[in-house]
Amino acid sequence: MNDMTLSRKTSVAFASILMVWGCEAQAGDFVNFQMFDTSLYLQAGNKVDPEKTISPIFEAFGDYSIGDMYVYAIWQNALESSHQQGPSSTYYYKFVPRLSIGKIFGTDLSFGPLKDISFAQWISRTKGYGTEYMPGIGLDWDVPGFTWLRTMFYAEHNQPLGWNDRRIHIDYGYPFSTSWGNFRIVGTFDRTFGGSGQAVTTDFKPELHYDLGQALGQRPGHLWTGVVIDMVKNKYKIQNTASFKTNQVSYGALIRYSFF
Numbered sequence: 306m307n308d309m310t311l312s313r314k315t316s317v318a319f320a321s322i323l324m325v326w327g328c329e330a331q332a333g334d335f336v337n338f339q340m341f342d343t344s345l346y347l348q349a350g351n352k353v354d355p356e357k358t359i360s361p362i363f364e365a366f367g368d369y370s371i372g373d374m375y376v377y378a379i380w381q382n383a384l385e386s387s388h389q390q391g392p393s394s395t396y397y398y399k400f401v402p403r404l405s406i407g408k409i410f411g412t413d414l415s416f417g418p419l420k421d422i423s424f425a426q427w428i429s430r431t432k433g434y435g436t437e438y439m440p441g442i443g444l445d446w447d448v449p450g451f452t453w454l455r456t457m458f459y460a461e462h463n464q465p466l467g468w469n470d471r472r473i474h475i476d477y478g479y480p481f482s483t484s485w486g487n488f489r490i491v492g493t494f495d496r497t498f499g500g501s502g503q504a505v506t507t508d509f510k511p512e513l514h515y516d517l518g519q520a521l522g523q524r525p526g527h528l529w530t531g532v533v534i535d536m537v538k539n540k541y542k543i544q545n546t547a548s549f550k551t552n553q554v555s556y557g558a559l560i561r562y563s564f565f
Contacts, residue, residue, distance in 0.1 A: 358384060362380075380396045529563070
């Protein structure tokens, strides 16, 4: 299958997913909750990519009667043309559907902090590269204070290298309030374990969000602003060396609006 055919099929699949989400009124028994986020990130200190970037981001999350699905898409653009690494513009998108064992079989799988187990899939694509497919197991946790805390273990299939790696992914959300207003810490932690000569990658990306909408007298939980730090070792599985740095601590600012 060539890239053009695969891209068309992926676009059709993406459009079909959006059509399903758009039928919430007709599928109330299937849809428990769904939301869409649009964000704009300004980032500096990047390695491999251009040092300074501006990136529109689209995210969506849906909770359904059989599981849930997360969608993420970024269009990254360089802010300066001099002394840049990597392409001046690129995109990346991923779909992460999960089938909940507890929901499908109507069984309470909770045990201590463990809330549910799911069959997870990660399907992603970067401009100019093949599609990545990763099946795995997802664990949902019920930890006091966290809105969500999820751990996923994946077997990673990279084109054209095959089943050459494993990955652990953690994502979380922790809200808190101060005299200044409402905040939340959200983010991800990813670690690959190396395969076919690739370097082990660690990517820790915490974000601090401030509920700007509520501070301006609007509904809470919709308009956010904040800061982000992205700490990466061996970015994109490229071994960091003295002559080619792939370790980074980048930083940035964001503004986000959530529709739900």
